[in-house]
Amino acid sequence: xxxxxxxxxxxxxxxxxSVKIECRSLDFQATTMFWYRQFPKxxxxxxxxxxxxxxxxxEQGVEKDKFLINHASLTLSTLTVxxxxxxxxxxxxxxxxTDDSYEQYFGPGTRLTVT
Amino acid sequence: QxxxxxxxxxxxxxKGGISIINCAYENTAFDYFPWYQxxxxxxxxxLIAIRPDVSEKKEGRFTISxxxxxxxxxxxxxxxxxxxxxxxxxxASMHQGAQKLVFGQGTRLTINP
Numbered sequence: 420x421x422x423x424x425x426x427x428x429x430x431x432x433x434x435x436x437s438v439k440i441e442c443r444s445l446d447f448q449a450t451t452m453f454w455y456r457q458f459p460k461x462x463x464x465x466x467x468x469x470x471x472x473x474x475x476x477x478e479q480g481v482e483k484d485k486f487l488i489n490h491a492s493l494t495l496s497t498l499t500v501x502x503x504x505x506x507x508x509x510x511x512x513x514x515x516x517t518d519d520s521y522e523q524y525f526g527p528g529t530r531l532t533v534t
Numbered sequence: 535q536x537x538x539x540x541x542x543x544x545x546x547x548x549k550g551g552i553s554i555i556n557c558a559y560e561n562t563a564f565d566y567f568p569w570y571q572x573x574x575x576x577x578x579x580x581l582i583a584i585r586p587d588v589s590e591k592k593e594g595r596f597t598i599s600x601x602x603x604x605x606x607x608x609x610x611x612x613x614x615x616x617x618x619x620x621x622x623x624x625x626a627s628m629h630q631g632a633q634k635l636v637f638g639q640g641t642r643l644t645i646n647p
Contacts, residue, residue, distance in 0.1 A: 420580060423577075425577075453634070453635075460640075460642075461639075461640070462623060462637045462638065462639050462640050463578070463623070463637050465634055465635070468634065510575075512577045512578070514577075521566055521627075521633075522568065522580055522583065523568075523580070523635055524580060525570070525577035525578045525579065525580075526577050527576055527577045528575070528576065528577045530575070
């Protein structure tokens with residue numbers, strides 16, 4: 420399957436600052452990537468679908484001005500949490516979709532803590 | 535109609551036993567059903583997946599059983615091992631293009647040695 424990396428794996432930031440999380444597809448050119456968030460002991464919640472070269476599609480209830488997604492290349496998508504607040508503290512996970520097998524492969528996740 | 539309901543929420547099985555996790559869906563347009571395994575602090579890993587044209591798929595100790603008429607599918611882990619202790623998520627999607635996965639609520643599996 421596809422190998423996906425995320426950077427950083429953990430980040431602590433102060434309230435009001437912005438944080439950028441990178442998602443890279445290491446061995447596959449991904450036209451579509453997905454961003455999820457996961458609260459402790461809960462399931463994954465899809466935030467947005469990221470398409471290379473076009474605007475991301477956000478799920479209902481997800482603020483697009485707060486969670487900025489950029490998919491500038493076939494191997495890189497970034498999620499920027501702007502003006503972060505403690506309630507944004509969560510586990511953020513990206514995935515890549517492979518059009519040859521219709522499977523999604525997930526990155527290792529980024530733990531964001533906003534103090 | 536987009537929901538996937540997963541049960542049980544938690545499961546304890548003795549080493550060597552069979553672990554069974556069940557999922558049910560409503561949307562008949564779903565035609566791709568993967569299972570993911572997640573360890574604490576890690577991203578989910580694709581375990582096994584099935585399409586509705588078959589009723590069962592087996593890979594090693596992991597088997598998916600699929601009942602299209604009942605709109606249910608389940609994961610069986612044979613000869614469960616302590617290393618299988620993790621959270622398992624079922625999911626569903628439509629495989630036309632890059633479709634969103636709808637996840638179940640997750641099952642925390644503990645295998646006692």
